[in-house]
Amino acid sequence: EAGVTQFPSHSVIEKGQTVTLRCDPISGHDNLYWYRRVMGKEIKFLLHFVKESKQDESGMPNNRFLAERTGGTYSTLKVQPAELEDSGVYFCASSQDRGYEQYFGPGTRLTVT
Amino acid sequence: EDQVTQSPEALRLQEGESSSLNCSYTVSGLRGLFWYRQDPGKGPEFLFTLYSAGEEKEKERLKATLTKKESFLHITAPKPEDSATYLCAVSSYGANSKLTFGKGITLSVRP
Numbered sequence: 380e381a382g383v384t385q386f387p388s389h390s391v392i393e394k395g396q397t398v399t400l401r402c403d404p405i406s407g408h409d410n411l412y413w414y415r416r417v418m419g420k421e422i423k424f425l426l427h428f429v430k431e432s433k434q435d436e437s438g439m440p441n442n443r444f445l446a447e448r449t450g451g452t453y454s455t456l457k458v459q460p461a462e463l464e465d466s467g468v469y470f471c472a473s474s475q476d477r478g479y480e481q482y483f484g485p486g487t488r489l490t491v492t
Numbered sequence: 493e494d495q496v497t498q499s500p501e502a503l504r505l506q507e508g509e510s511s512s513l514n515c516s517y518t519v520s521g522l523r524g525l526f527w528y529r530q531d532p533g534k535g536p537e538f539l540f541t542l543y544s545a546g547e548e549k550e551k552e553r554l555k556a557t558l559t560k561k562e563s564f565l566h567i568t569a570p571k572p573e574d575s576a577t578y579l580c581a582v583s584s585y586g587a588n589s590k591l592t593f594g595k596g597i598t599l600s601v602r603p
Contacts, residue, residue: 383535412590421496422579423534424590435588472533477589478523483535 381405383484385471390491395424397459400487402471403466406451410474411454412481417467425469428454429477461491494519494584498594505601506571510602512598513565519587525563526591528579529558536579570601 384403387476392398404411413425425444426436430451439446443462458465466489472481495518498521517525524543528536540549542558553574555566565578578596581591583586 410589415590421595422581422591422593424592427588427590435590438590472535472591474589478583480526480538480541482538483528483590485533485535 383471383473383482385469385484385487386443387487389488389490391492392461393492394463395460397457398461398489400455400456400458400469400471401487402456402484404471404473405482406427408473408475408482409451410477410481411448412472412473412474414454414470414483415467416470416486417464422470425456458489461489463491465489467490493580494587494592496580496582496594498578498597500597501595502598503600505567505599506560507571507601507603508569510566510568513567515563515568515594515597516561517526517563517582518561518567519592521585523585523589525558525584526581526583527563527565528581530577530579530596531550536589539578548602551584551593567599572601572603575599575601 394481411428424438425435428448445457468473468486470486472483474481497516499514511601527539529535545560577596579596581593
């Protein structure tokens, strides 16, 4: 069974540019989560999809971040325009049911210069 | 607000030297406590889920236990390949199903 995949693995962009991160969850997992780890800090929740619906987006830092999950399959996270403080590692995770173990992807390292 | 504190921040062991990693938590109502292992440049790898105080789970050299305030990850006779960062996270009924993570414990096992 294929795990959670993320693309790209690393992105370097300049302040003010736009970046789109992609996550493909484990097949059959309705729950998809985005998390972020900023250097020196713990991994923090961004948002949660159940199929194509946003269940909880309480962790989204501001309106420069837009997440979508069209058709309830893969998800994208767009940052527009990017700021220096957006640098970090963005993780995607999926789970079969709420409250059960979440399986993480390898992450996308975003560097904003 | 859910909180997770892990200690120590880093731990260096000699191969075969058993020890324990601590995870203290504060939640409104525990749905589950999760242990993950993370290797450099990779995503967290799921290890265990514990749901209620008194529960224990084992996998190879690792054993996780849970009380109402903390969880321990016991490592018995560790090997160099056990070197990694170990993350503790909680999910509470008051916070949907999101995970709240601790900062992690970096374990180094010397041969």
